[in-house]
């Protein structure tokens with residue numbers, strides 16, 4: 001409460017200055033600072049298995065309207081949605097063996113925007129080489145189609161991730177989310193991308209939102225390894241070690257104790273890493289399997305300033321693992337699309353919390369606290385990424401030459417197996433300071 005010397009409480013809403021968001025962190029269009037920084041990275045644009053040569057798909061990435069398609073010979077392509085002739089949408093175009101043909105006058109473009117034919121022009125377009133449909137480079141890996149929208153001379157190799165390679169017998173990669181209409185070009189969220197991304201570095205919301213406020217929301221909680229004490233919101237701050245810098249991003253660790261089958265108790269760490277600029281290495285929040293190799297990456301790709309598309313890949317024996325990630329949080333025992341407005345009020349989840357921050361949260365109105373340490377640290381790293389690009393330097397996680405295999409560390413790890421007495425104190429070690 002703000003009180004003047006005359007005893008007047010001035011903390012009312014009256015006369016507050018207009019609120020604002022941090023444009024440097026959130027706005028992603030061409031020529032914005034963050035937009036330019038994000039254009040130095042590859043971003044998923046479609047699920048490979050869902051992208052067929054049947055129809056083109058409309059999408060929006062970093063504020064640009066695009067069409068993604070796979071030509072009849074199997075090559076994926078990303079081009080501007082507006083046809084270079086007179087602007088009809090290639091969403092209504094026809095996919096052919098060697099490109100996409102506009103519906104209006106039959107101009108056909110290949111996956112690099114070369115005009116192959118101008119159907120109604122003399123000689124099918126004697127000067128068709130001057131027409132170029134703006135396009136972007138794409139590459140496929142891990143079951144996703146990635147696009148690079150930055151300066152051609154700064155294009156890095158497509159990154160590689162150890163957790164998505166070296167598949168064991170029976171394992172596959174799954175990238176097609178089980179949501180009708182969003183299985184090709186990603187799960188759409190209608191608020192700023194950073195609200196979704198920084199949620200991954202907000203550990204305490206799991207204790208309050210997902211367990212205390214709305215009742216247990218993680219499917220199977222209590223039967224698969226996390227004890228109720230793990231979710232105690234009033235002691236969680238003692239158990240978390242924030243702001244562990246990794247080779248590619250940021251991590252927090254949460255210490256907890258697990259009763260072992262032999263009657264002893266083990267100290268465990270829940271480790272959660274994000275990698276810049278927009279990758280979440282989401283640990284398995286439904287099934288606790290200690291010391292398991294990580295198996296899932298999620299990309300939060302900005303569509304524009306007020307919406308994003310989430311893409312994910314899991315390495316698993318069956319697509320059920322991916323389904324659990326997308327549909328693994330229940331609200332009052334129901335899935336998000338089954339809820340009434342009143343049920344959303346009584347049992348809010350991630351969507352209600354994050355979307356209600358607004359299309360772009362108002363940073364000027366925030367009151368950051370101890371549990372926001374990793375959110376603050378992540379924003380600091382993103383600001384440095386933007387600064388580096390502005391200064392002409394390669395930002396974090398941009399490499400040139402051969403792509404190195406990147407490691408991630410997320411999941412539940414045994415710190416001290418077989419303790420006979422319960423230990424509640426977090427004892428960070430020197431090794432905690434940097435985790436590769």
Ligand code: FES
Nearest residue numbers: 083085086102105
């Ligand atoms: S507008 Fe596309 S061919 Fe004319």
Ligand SMILES: [Fe+2]
Nearest residue numbers: 205206210350
């Ligand atoms: Fe959450």
